[in-house]
Amino acid sequence: MYQWKENKKEETQENLGGGTTTTTTYDYTxxxxxxxxxxxxxxxPNDHQNPEMPFRNARFAASDAKLGGWTLDADTLGRVNYSQALKPGAPAGWTRSGDNYYRGDAAAPKVGDMRVRYVDLPSGTTISVLALESGDGFALFTTKNGYQVELAAVGNRSAAELIEGQRKAEALLTWILRGVGTLLMFLGFALFLAPLSTMASVIPIFGRIVGGAAALVSLAIAVPLSILVIAFAWLAYRPILGAGLILLAIAVGYGLWRWHK
Known part of the structure; x- marks a missing residue:
C-alpha cells in the first residue's frame, strides 16, 4: 500500500563548557x-494519516502438488527458492501495469492506493529434493551429528550439488554474523570509553580528539579479539586454519598498536 513514512533525524552538538544539545527533526515521505x-x-500524525491496509502478503500451497509419485507438502514447496509472475485478468476497479495490479493511479499514486503482484511455482517445473522418504511424501532426516536436512531447489541437481549450495549459503550467513559480532564488540568498547570523551568535551576540540582516539583504541581491541574468538572456535575442526587465524590476530593487533603509536 502507498503510505506515509516518518523519518527521524537527530543532530548532536557539543556545548562550550561541556555537555551536548540534541536537535530532533521529522520529515514525512x-x-x-x-x-x-x-x-x-x-x-x-494529523496531516499524515495512513488508512488500514485491506490486504496482507499471503502464501498458498497446493494440496495435490506432486514430484513423480511423491506428494509435496507446504514445507517442501517453501524450500524451493523460485517463482515467476502470474498474470490473471484484472478485477473490477484494478488496472495492470507490467507484473503489478493497481487500485488507483499507477503513475501518480495517492496514500491508500494498493499494488498487488502474484507469483507462482508453475506446474511442470523440474525440482530436486534431498529428504527422507515418509509415506508418499518427504520429511526431515537427521544426520549422525544431529543436523536436520531437507533441501529443495529448481533444476535437475545431484545430492552433492544440493548440499554444496546449502553449505555456501550457511557459510555466507556465518561470516555475516561474525561481522556483526565484530561490530557489536567495537561498539561495546566504544561505549565503555565514551565517558573519557565526555569529560574532555569541556573544551570541544579536546572532546573530538579524545573521541577519535577512543574509536581507534576500540577498533584495535575489537578486531584482533574477534579474530581470536573465531580462531579458537576453528581449532577443534581445522587446527591449521585456527592457528593461522591466531597468528593473524596477533599480527593485526600489533600492526594497529604500532600504527597508533
Missing part, C-alpha cells in the same frame, strides 16, 4: 510498503 505503517505512532 510517501512510499510503497508491504507492511502496514501505523501513523498513530508518528510525532505529527
Amino acid at each position: 510517501r512510499e510503497w510498503s508491504q507492511d502496514a505503517i501505523d501513523s498513530s505512532d508518528f510525532k505529527y
Whole structure:
C-alpha cells in the first residue's frame, strides 16, 4: 500500500563548557510498503494519516502438488527458492501495469492506493529434493551429528550439488554474523570509553580528539579479539586454519598498536 513514512533525524552538538544539545527533526515521505505503517505512532500524525491496509502478503500451497509419485507438502514447496509472475485478468476497479495490479493511479499514486503482484511455482517445473522418504511424501532426516536436512531447489541437481549450495549459503550467513559480532564488540568498547570523551568535551576540540582516539583504541581491541574468538572456535575442526587465524590476530593487533603509536 502507498503510505506515509516518518523519518527521524537527530543532530548532536557539543556545548562550550561541556555537555551536548540534541536537535530532533521529522520529515514525512510517501512510499510503497508491504507492511502496514501505523501513523498513530508518528510525532505529527494529523496531516499524515495512513488508512488500514485491506490486504496482507499471503502464501498458498497446493494440496495435490506432486514430484513423480511423491506428494509435496507446504514445507517442501517453501524450500524451493523460485517463482515467476502470474498474470490473471484484472478485477473490477484494478488496472495492470507490467507484473503489478493497481487500485488507483499507477503513475501518480495517492496514500491508500494498493499494488498487488502474484507469483507462482508453475506446474511442470523440474525440482530436486534431498529428504527422507515418509509415506508418499518427504520429511526431515537427521544426520549422525544431529543436523536436520531437507533441501529443495529448481533444476535437475545431484545430492552433492544440493548440499554444496546449502553449505555456501550457511557459510555466507556465518561470516555475516561474525561481522556483526565484530561490530557489536567495537561498539561495546566504544561505549565503555565514551565517558573519557565526555569529560574532555569541556573544551570541544579536546572532546573530538579524545573521541577519535577512543574509536581507534576500540577498533584495535575489537578486531584482533574477534579474530581470536573465531580462531579458537576453528581449532577443534581445522587446527591449521585456527592457528593461522591466531597468528593473524596477533599480527593485526600489533600492526594497529604500532600504527597508533
